[in-house]
Amino acid sequence: SQQGEEDPQALSIQEGENATMNCSYKTSINNLQWYRQNSGRGLVHLILIRSNEREKHSGRLRVTLDTSKKSSSLLITASRAADTASYFCATDEVVKTSGSRLTFGEGTQLTVNP
Amino acid sequence: AAGVIQSPRHLIKEKRETATLKCYPIPRHDTVYWYQQGPGQDPQFLISFYEKMQSDKGSIPDRFSAQQFSDYHSELNMSSLELGDSALYFCASSLFRVSYEQYFGPGTRLTVT
Numbered sequence: 001s002q003q004g005e006e007d008p009q010a011l012s013i014q015e016g017e018n019a020t021m022n023c024s025y026k027t028s029i030n031n032l033q034w035y036r037q038n039s040g041r042g043l044v045h046l047i048l049i050r051s052n053e054r055e056k057h058s059g060r061l062r063v064t065l066d067t068s069k070k071s072s073s074l075l076i077t078a079s080r081a082a083d084t085a086s087y088f089c090a091t092d093e094v095v096k097t098s099g100s101r102l103t104f105g106e107g108t109q110l111t112v113n114p
Numbered sequence: 115a116a117g118v119i120q121s122p123r124h125l126i127k128e129k130r131e132t133a134t135l136k137c138y139p140i141p142r143h144d145t146v147y148w149y150q151q152g153p154g155q156d157p158q159f160l161i162s163f164y165e166k167m168q169s170d171k172g173s174i175p176d177r178f179s180a181q182q183f184s185d186y187h188s189e190l191n192m193s194s195l196e197l198g199d200s201a202l203y204f205c206a207s208s209l210f211r212v213s214y215e216q217y218f219g220p221g222t223r224l225t226v227t
Contacts, residue, residue, distance in 0.1 A: 031214045045215055099147065
């Protein structure tokens with residue numbers, strides 16, 4: 001991906017454990033979003049964090065953003081087998097007046113073993 | 115709640131043929147985006163429309179064109195198909211005036227043989 005990298009590229013954990021995925025990006029951003037994709041299927045929006053926010057929670061998800069390091073992390077707590085999917089971060093750049101394209105990271109494949 | 119609708123879900127074409135993919139955004143959303151995701155890759159932005167006008171253009175080949183119609187649905191037209199065009203094509207929509215969140219459709223899987 002020309003924008004960012006995610007690490008790890010693959011993560012395998014046991015049900016009930018926490019999963020942490022990291023994302024780095026290169027340009028100044030307006031927002032950073034996390035998406036989930038089940039194999040070969042659509043992208044599901046998980047959470048959006050604005051560039052002036054440092055942390056955000058949604059259910060079992062916790063996202064942090066460090067604009068000085070140009071990085072973000074997604075933490076999934078108490079993972080379930082149904083969380084098995086690819087997770088992508090996506091950034092949009094400076095504010096536009098008519099839509100803002102997303103630039104995706106390379107994704108982390110998370111496998112949660114029952 | 116209504117979601118983004120894409121049709122067809124699967125499409126098989128031969129090299130040099132043409133394909134038309136359709137997208138119906140969430141009602142009242144003002145912006146439509148098209149993305150291409152190759153096998154094992156992250157989605158890449160192709161083109162977007164805001165209030166039916168092209169608003170941004172990414173790495174879209176000249177062989178591809180897109181438009182948004184008066185009812186806000188959008189079509190991606192692909193001509194002279196190549197093997198490398200085989201991919202998942204996603205449409206997303208947003209209510210850009212209110213939020214930057216983009217909501218994706220299920221995608222159209224295009225296979226070029």
